[in-house]
Amino acid sequence: MESLDLRKISVRELNRFLHQEVPARNIRAIEILNPDGKHNLACGMDAPVKIDIRGHGGYYVGGMNKQAEITVHGNVGWGVAENMMSGCVRVKGFASESAGASGHGGTLIIEGDASLRCGISMKGIDIVVGGSVGNFSCFMAQAGRLVVCGDAGDGLGDSLYEAVIYVRGKIKSLGADAREEPMTEADYAAVKELLDRAGFDCDPKEFKRVASAKTLYNWNADANQEY
Numbered sequence: 367m368e369s370l371d372l373r374k375i376s377v378r379e380l381n382r383f384l385h386q387e388v389p390a391r392n393i394r395a396i397e398i399l400n401p402d403g404k405h406n407l408a409c410g411m412d413a414p415v416k417i418d419i420r421g422h423g424g425y426y427v428g429g430m431n432k433q434a435e436i437t438v439h440g441n442v443g444w445g446v447a448e449n450m451m452s453g454c455v456r457v458k459g460f461a462s463e464s465a466g467a468s469g470h471g472g473t474l475i476i477e478g479d480a481s482l483r484c485g486i487s488m489k490g491i492d493i494v495v496g497g498s499v500g501n502f503s504c505f506m507a508q509a510g511r512l513v514v515c516g517d518a519g520d521g522l523g524d525s526l527y528e529a530v531i532y533v534r535g536k537i538k539s540l541g542a543d544a545r546e547e548p549m550t551e552a553d554y555a556a557v558k559e560l561l562d563r564a565g566f567d568c569d570p571k572e573f574k575r576v577a578s579a580k581t582l583y584n585w586n587a588d589a590n591q592e593y
Contacts, residue, residue, distance in 0.1 A: 367395040377404050389413045408436050428455040431472060447474040450491055466493045475564045485512045488529055494564040502541065504531050513560045515568050523576050531576040532557050534568060545579045
């Protein structure tokens with residue numbers, strides 16, 4: 367395993383190594399030491415490499431990830447796994463706002479809580495949260511799945527499109543056009559697969575399904591701006 371110490375090199379030097387040396391030398395495992403909350407760690411990866419970040423990360427850890435398996439052994443700031451395409455990002459601690467924003471694919475696993483707007487505008491990513499999520503999670507989510515093992519805050523799924531949300535705990539309120547729907551056997555199977563992928567021991571039968579009522583798909587002139 368290669369070790370890179372951010373007390374000895376800059377974030378720019380780190381990312382240059384990850385982008386250039388990792389694929390050129392076919393490196394399969396990296397550990398990043400002393401991240402100390404620095405931003406933009408392991409962004410834009412496009413190689414099947416395992417990256418362990420030994421500490422807390424700042425904003426946009428693992429952003430635009432493709433193929434890499436990134437584990438943060440601590441907490442992260444805004445926008446972890448933002449615009450991720452494939453691979454996996456796991457946060458062993460808590461995540462700040464907009465986790466998984468605009469993610470197109472791959473899996474984001476947050477073992478603790480996630481703050482506001484988790485999964486905002488998600489476009490195909492799978493997100494599994496071991497704790498609770500904050501207000502307006504999955505706002506304008508277009509595709510993908512969010513599994514919440516804890517509670518959800520206000521405005522869950524506001525302006526939701528084709529994404530599906532599964533919540534084990536309490537939902538403070540649903541956003542515009544989001545509604546609770548009956549769970550099917552396919553839903554139970556999907557939740558189990560995602561929980562197994564995350565390594566969380568929860569019963570899929572305890573989850574509720576939230577999806578779009580699809581009343582916002584077309585403009586309704588008679589709605590008088592009330593949706």
